[in-house]
Amino acid sequence: MSKAADIDIASITKIYGTTTAVDAVSLKIRAGTYCCLLGPSGCGKTSTLRMIAGHETVSSGDILLGTTMVTDLPPARRGTAMMFQSYALFPHLDLVDNVAFSLKMKGMGREERRAKALEMLTLMQLEPYATRRPAQLSGGQQQRVALARALITDPAVLLLDEPLSALDPFLKVRMRAELKKLQTSLGITFVHVTHSQEEAMALADLIVVMNEGRIEQAAPPRTVFEQPATAFVARFMGDHNVISGRVLASDASGQTIEVPNGGRFHANGPAADTGAPADIAVRTDRIRLGDPIAEGYGFQGIVGNIEYLGATVRLSITGAGLDEFTVVARDTDFFTRQPKIGEAVPLSWDPGDVIVLGRPQHRNP
Known part of the structure; x- marks a missing residue:
């Protein structure tokens, strides 16, 4: 696994037409941190995540991953991996080929990439299901396949866009524990977008509360809970x-x-x-x-x-x-x-x- 990387966000702004979705946001996320971007719909958290990933261009400002300025780099050259809210699995491929797909795009041979994919499926405790297709899996199993596919690229940073939103309440609690355990064992930086206060409190080392495109507070969960910085944070945390x-x-x-x-x-x-x-x-x-x-x-x-x-x-x-x-x-x-x-x-x-x-x-x- 790649060495975890610091993320330095320097005054990034994202403008869509006449709307400022992210407004001069600056943030440092230390290597190996589990960071949750938290806030209501439309607060700018997903736009911020997508700019880190390279799926959205930055209107102004810079993003540094480790020692590399990635502001203008394509996603594949950033050392990040993205797990999408919908999981975006290929229905016609078995789990091995789903997980190995990005390695296939990089030109890796069939046997080598399938062996690596099986390693990742073993890590996710999915090896017995390797020949199945996504439709034959539960929601929690599909999520673990999506995680394996993201992690097989050996990223320094894993970006997660509301990864638990499609799961039922009991499975969410179980998958929270699995995500935290995985992040701790891999030691890489996780940046996780959520609108759930409970999810952020349960997972994060660093909670970044966003509102109207700006950061209201960035602090450990206990600080956000016991010492909210603003009325918005106090009300939003509930x-x-x-x-x-x-x-x-x-x-x-x-x-x-x-x-x-x-x-x-x-x-x-x-x-x-x-x-x-x-x-x-x-x-x-x-x-x-x-x-x-x-x-x-x-x-x-x-x-x-x-x-x-x-x-x-x-x-x-x-x-x-x-x-x-x-x-x-x-x-x-x-x-x-x-x-x-x-x-x-x-x-x-x-x-x-x-x-x-x-x-x-x-x-x-």
């Missing part, structure tokens, strides 16, 4: 309530945020200009039900919905000028208090659980 308002007062001890037509909340953080827009966040699982409210660290809300999820219970709350506020309570805590829909309930949290969020510098008009 683990935090975002409280947006304006700075009412600010001093060395922190800020007081006032929500339009609603409550006032405190946050420890850097001083900010009075009247400036501000976002703070509180994790959904750090909120207590029924405890006394310390000023600025909670509010009285009305229960709008209750979802029992087994070990936890999710409550949707309104109040203090907040349209949506989520509490994820342990089942024992919920059933001790057991509030009903329509009931008023005090919510509170600790000062240390409040995060002051940054704001993006600029956006496309």
Whole structure:
């Protein structure tokens, strides 16, 4: 297997007509990293992946793989391999010939390429199915064939475009484990596009959250979860309530945020200009039900919905000028208090659980 390569992306932009799909993105992915590009549809993650692969031209900026500037190189000369969302297997070929196809295109002899293909199928635990055609396989087996076909070219970087999207929920979990195990054993750089927060958290060493063609945050999963950089990241990851308002007062001890037509909340953080827009966040699982409210660290809300999820219970709350506020309570805590829909309930949290969020510098008009 090729030695893993660093990926250096320097201010790359992709413009389609009058639309900027990727807007001056810069990112360094260390060799041997499992990186997930995460974000909603249309955020620029797939365009970024395809520019790394060479399947899309770069409007401006540069891409360096290892020590090689690959910005203008064709895909076959980049040292990357791409696994497509659809798998794109040839229905009329058996698994050996599917996996060996790229080696055939390079002119390798039949016996040598089939031997290499069998090695890859063995690595993917598919050797017993070598003479079958793709239609005779399950979705998970087809995915492993597509992986074998990508890896047979000995890439330094494997690029994966939503590889788990076609699988059922139970198989997704199994294939996540297999992907992580494979990446660890091969030691090469994986760049994986997904819109699933759970998938990115489970797989990645580095999560790159994208929005409107730009990077909102690039950090390890635990940092993205515990310290989201912006309101978008906090909302998109789904683990935090975002409280947006304006700075009412600010001093060395922190800020007081006032929500339009609603409550006032405190946050420890850097001083900010009075009247400036501000976002703070509180994790959904750090909120207590029924405890006394310390000023600025909670509010009285009305229960709008209750979802029992087994070990936890999710409550949707309104109040203090907040349209949506989520509490994820342990089942024992919920059933001790057991509030009903329509009931008023005090919510509170600790000062240390409040995060002051940054704001993006600029956006496309």
